[in-house]
Amino acid sequence: MLLQASAGDPFFNSVLNFVLYLPFVLFFLYGQRLQTWVILNSVSRSLGKLESLRNRSKKELVDYVVKECKPASDPGDRINQFLEYFTIMPNSLDPRGIVNKIEHVVSLQEERIATEVKALAPAASSIQSKAVENMVEVATTLNMLYKVVRHYYLIGKKTASLYVLMQLQMIMPSILQEADALIGAVDALKLSQPIGDGIGPMVAGRIMLNIPTKTIAKETVLAETTYMSRTVYVIKAEGPIGTVGHLGKAVGALVEDMGVKPNAIIMIDAALKLEGEKTGEIAEGIGAAIGGVGVERFRIEEVATKHQIPLYAIVVKQSLNEAISVMKKEIAESGDKAVAIVQRAIEDRTHEGDKVLVVGVGNTLGVAQ
Numbered sequence: 001m002l003l004q005a006s007a008g009d010p011f012f013n014s015v016l017n018f019v020l021y022l023p024f025v026l027f028f029l030y031g032q033r034l035q036t037w038v039i040l041n042s043v044s045r046s047l048g049k050l051e052s053l054r055n056r057s058k059k060e061l062v063d064y065v066v067k068e069c070k071p072a073s074d075p076g077d078r079i080n081q082f083l084e085y086f087t088i089m090p091n092s093l094d095p096r097g098i099v100n101k102i103e104h105v106v107s108l109q110e111e112r113i114a115t116e117v118k119a120l121a122p123a124a125s126s127i128q129s130k131a132v133e134n135m136v137e138v139a140t141t142l143n144m145l146y147k148v149v150r151h152y153y154l155i156g157k158k159t160a161s162l163y164v165l166m167q168l169q170m171i172m173p174s175i176l177q178e179a180d181a182l183i184g185a186v187d188a189l190k191l192s193q194p195i196g197d198g199i200g201p202m203v204a205g206r207i208m209l210n211i212p213t214k215t216i217a218k219e220t221v222l223a224e225t226t227y228m229s230r231t232v233y234v235i236k237a238e239g240p241i242g243t244v245g246h247l248g249k250a251v252g253a254l255v256e257d258m259g260v261k262p263n264a265i266i267m268i269d270a271a272l273k274l275e276g277e278k279t280g281e282i283a284e285g286i287g288a289a290i291g292g293v294g295v296e297r298f299r300i301e302e303v304a305t306k307h308q309i310p311l312y313a314i315v316v317k318q319s320l321n322e323a324i325s326v327m328k329k330e331i332a333e334s335g336d337k338a339v340a341i342v343q344r345a346i347e348d349r350t351h352e353g354d355k356v357l358v359v360g361v362g363n364t365l366g367v368a369q
Helices: 002-007 010-069 076-083 098-120 126-159 162-191 196-207 247-255 297-306 329-348
Strands: 213-217 218-227 232-238 264-274 284-287 310-316 355-360
Touching: 010 076, 010 126, 010 196, 076 098, 076 126, 098 126, 098 297, 126 162, 162 284, 196 232, 196 264, 196 284, 196 329, 196 355, 213 247, 218 247, 247 297, 247 355, 264 297, 264 329, 284 329, 297 310, 310 329
Parallel strands: 232 355, 264 310, 264 355
Antiparallel strands: 213 218, 218 232, 284 310
8 A cells, every 4th residue: 555655656756757767867978988987997908918918028038038148238228229119111202212212221120130139149049149039029019019009098098088999999809919919929939930920931941852052132042943844943031040031132133133034933921811711721822922011022023024924822821820829730731732732833834844933931930941
């Protein structure tokens, strides 16, 4: 009877309506602030993880230099300078000659880092020096990722801009995935173990196995062999140091300087797979299969176009994390299949007496000739 009386009481009804509609009113008035607070907490946790990865990469670098390279002094200060190192790409307003400008700047960057590493650890071997250079690159990239994310996080927090924070939250999974992949590469670099990206040089190395090689460009070697009455030239970065070589210059030197005109160029490289594709799958295509800033691809395409040489591509699919981490079993096992595909391509697309150039593209860490 009391509840029935209360249900018909105007005051009771007013209180009930207030309680029912209060959440909607609060959400209307403060919903954006609440959403901003939730996103800030989410991004803050991701930023903390990114910072820990940045610090870990720096610690791994310092420990490796101290234990393996035996520097004369504490490398901490110089490594801190490495983390702030940057490169300004040439102005592309006038595209004429931009490739030569980019090549010049990138070469200066490589020489500067190599010089600094040599000064930091003069007693280090060539393999250890390259490992340090690659670890510096990892630490520098993670440091830059952290600083950029922190910048936009603080801007969003200072201005309480929901839209800035939402954009940052949406791309954070991709950023963290890249950061995890980079930190995963450190163990491979320290132990000089082959990484997924080294599948191209590994295939080339199997083709040139037990064949004398010679240096054709900086950190790049050439071997000559035969297959099915064809002369096969094989180019790869010089292993087992962690380098990608200068394949564009090597191809140019072979064709322009040595006067060898191949009837086909076959390039083997790693390629990022799409979600749902299996690691180690092999695909064939047309064109120059090589990444980077574009200089090496330009050099190879320029030579191929000038001399009307067909370009064939063979890629082994893998994720970003797999590409820069210790080579997985599935990727290593795809090497034999890739060699067979290269041999089939030579048979199908060239004739007896032809010349074929095979280029193994990728970081040749832990992969000898």
